[in-house]
Amino acid sequence: MRRDQGLTLVELLIAMGIAALIATLAGSLFVASTHSVSLAQSIDNGTRQGSNGMNEMARMVRAATPNPLTNPTPGGAQNDPAIITATATTIQFYAYVNLTGAESPVKVQFAVVNGLLVESQWNATTTTPGVNGHWDFNTSPTPNLKRTLCGSIPAGSVVFTYRDASGAPLTLPITTLSAIASITISITIQPTGAASAVTLTNSVGMSNIGSGS
Known part of the structure; x- marks a missing residue:
């Protein structure tokens, strides 16, 4: 019978190689799993932020309202259009929203700034x-309210598409802002590494719009 002399050098090297391979595979699996979980959480958080941002923008855009002119021309436009600025990544407009119980409207802006979707609001100067x-x-560059709605918006994203009363898209730049009857909002979220x-x-339609200049 062969005496039990333990592992030979070759057997020991093979065992060490197998152990190292198993450790490498386990480490790779752990890293991949951790990355997948982190990425899934990032996408989930981004989607939640995007959904919240979409809800806020839709709520405000629906409340967009023209601003009456102080001295309208007889037979001409009676109001400034509800929309003040309209680009692919920025929209500014007047809106009636019951935020503080006041009856005065606010001037609202949504803009993409360095990959962040930012909401700004300027109050009316009077309560009547x-x-x-x-x-x-x-008119201060500093708004009364400013907050970030969501981030991770890729460069070059088209957030706002403007449509006329027939639903046809309007070509930018829009010279007749009163022609805007509805807005298609698209928020794209792409976290780093995704x-x-x-x-x-x-x-989103705007039920309060009327004739403007």
């Missing part, structure tokens, strides 16, 4: 309308 129901607003992006899209 002026001549012909016209409202003046704080191979694919998540896009949320919503078409």
